[in-house]
Amino acid sequence: MIRRPLTILCSLAASFAVLAAQGTGTSQTPPPAQTAPPPATPPQTTPKPQDPQQPPTFRTRVDSVSVDVSVTDKNGKPVTDLKEGDFEIREAGKLQTIETFRLIQSDDVDDGTLGAERPTQILSMSDMQRETAKPENRLFIIYLDDYHTRAGNALHIRKQLEQFVSGLTPRDLVALLYPLTPVGAVTFSRDHDGTALGISRFTGRKYNYAPTNAYEQNFAQFPPAQQEQIRADLSIRTMMSACSLLATLREGRKTLVYVSEGLTGTLPDGVFTTGAPLTPGLPPPVSMTQTGRQQSQEFFNSVDMVGRMRDIFTICSRGNTSIWALDPKGLATSEFGAGDRVGPDQDRRMMNEAIDSLRILADQTDGRAIIGTNDALPELRKMVKELSAYYLLSYTSTLAPRDGKFHEIQVKVNRKDIEVRARKGYWAYSEEEIRKSNLPPKPGPPEEVAEAMDSLARVVEPTSRRTVGVWIGAVRGETERPQVTLVWEATPEASETIAGRPEQVSLTVTAANGDVIFRGVVPRDPAAFRPTGRVTFLSPPGSLRLKVAVENARGQRLDNEDVTEIVPDFTATGASITEPQVFRARTAREVATLRESITALPVVTRQFARSERLFMRFDAYGPAGITPQVTMRFLNRRGEPIPNAPQLAPTVKGSTFEVDFGLSFLPQGDYLIEIAAVTGIERSVKLIGIRVTG
Secondary structure (H helix, E strand, C coil): CCCCCHHHHHHHHHHHHHHHHCCCCCCCCCCCCEECCCCCCCCCCCCCCCCCCCCCCCCCCCCEEEEEEEEEECCCCECCCCCHHHEEEEECCEEECEEEEEEEECCCCCCCHHHHCCCCCCCCHHHHHHHHCCCCCEEEEEEECHHHCCHHHHHHHHHHHHHHHHCCCCCEEEEEECCCCCHHHCCCECCHHHHHHHHCCCCCCCCECCCCCHHHHCCCCCCHHHHHHHHHHHHHHHHHHHHHHHHCCCCCCEEEEEECCCCCCCCCCCCCCECCCCCCCCCCCCCCCCCHHHHHHHHHHHHHHHHHCHHHHHHHHHHCEEEEEECCCCCCCCCCCCCCCCCHHHHHHHHHHHHHHHHHHHHHCCCCEECCCCCCHHHHHHHHHHCCEEEEEEEECCCCCCECCEEEEEEEECCCCEEEEECCEEECCEHHHHHHHHCCCCCCCCHHHHHHHHHHHHHHCCCCCCCEEEEEEEEECHHHCEEEEEEEEECHHHHHCCCCCCCEEEEEEEECCCCEEEEEEEECCCCCCCCEEEEEEECCCEEEEEEEEEECCCCCEEEEEEEEEEECCCCCCCCEECCCEEEEECCHHHHHHHHHCCCCCCCCCCEEECCCEEEEEEEEECHHHCCCEEEEEEEECCCCECCCCCCECCEEECCEEEEEEECCCCCCEEEEEEEEEEECCEEEEEEEEEEEEC
């Protein structure tokens, strides 16, 4: 862990303490704002006034500051009839000119829009991008930090979160997040029942270091104190990534609900842990007191933890994101239990440090800390109410600071008997940040490579801990009509559900015109070791909507999911490649068995061990019944060929291609398998992402 000089640390802690002490303003002494991301070049001239009949465009310049302001009357009801002239914004005591002004309202402030245009379910990435950009839709990411929540506390809080989410409206878009969830796998949904079902599987793992996935196996042999540092870093980095994602979606307010008992920089020696290896040669701690050196180190670790959060505050300020920190332990008098050998003084310090981390996260991002209560629902509902109606203003700072520091602003409204809540200020860009923003962007991977890697992340790290994964593929059937196959497979998390493991899937498939293509139950294959099943049906080309309901042996629903799939048109000209079926094997004999089998089920996962072999089967078609020439190769995650990788030479039977290969030559990481089909001058490429573990 990187240590900072004492003077810097103390200064940092003091500055955060001062900022945290500044609370919500009123009509006499209000607050806030945020800067938008920097553009390619700084502004040169003052813009012309906007046409009042046109929706305002909020600038994304280094000196442009966005301010969202909530105004309520003495009964707590939103005040929605204010005009631009009713507001006054000052920065460092200097009056600023408001350039854009807009009232943002959601459905529970009856604006009449919900009945005119009923929000639809989000079934694709384009749907999500369109809906998250609408300012009238409220955006929430619920971050379930299982690393910093005990199992019993998770059980308590998830019931309240389920109830909260189930009561949201179609204007609320919600995504679930865990410390190991890739940002590319975060998806917002209006399916609040499905989100509540995902929350119901939230299991706390604080002080339980038993690895549950391949990534955690990498540090499973570390002592608990070191694992705790790794977990804290992961939680902070994931929070930072989530806030960065929210900042890119739109100008209006966004909210991250952080469910955690808080972060601490030190793991006391006497804490009872499970799932971690014993440190050889060290006897169990017996002392219930600390030396001065231990207390000093504990202090340094605490300040260092706050320092590592600094980037989160900056991102949230510039991206108009607030963190509501929710402590699931509720009313508690101590941090540790009777089984822990921790003295009362250290217990008190650790508890205060954990709670302070939640308060700091909330205060520095203009959110709220929900702590010391066994009923979080009223505060969560208050959060939604505050997001239901607010004013979004912007101005160009006349001070144009370039110091990278926090700058306070004051917002006033010329009306009596109201309460004004606004951001306390914004983090200015430094000269170095502006210089970097003017540099040409570094070339990234091709778009198709980025899409393949995002798809891999969504398969390997399901955002809502789904009980099953789904694979969908289509081949050319009779009269060239597509024949679609769906395979479902239980995930490792499915065995943890209280209701039992999946035994069947109820499936409804609807075409774009509303016709039902298939409706029925897909049972478990009795010959398969892990619960899995398959169904095949004919379909027209185009978009399909699949409603998947996962059920246990008693027919009780365990999970549900909406999936959108585009079925290719195999009558189109040019070469085409079907979605490959992937089978896992360990020996050449198993591969030979798979080649001869027509009933073996492909795996849904794309995560494999280096000791495994993969067998792939796919079809490739060309125009007029021509079989295209097919080549395959390994690529890294940037889409570049891997030097000295073995050649992949698929065999062909009619239009079906098969290939098997081992993974032992690949280090742990993410890779792509490129399949290219060529007929004359026509070339089609498909990329398949895989994750290789130890």
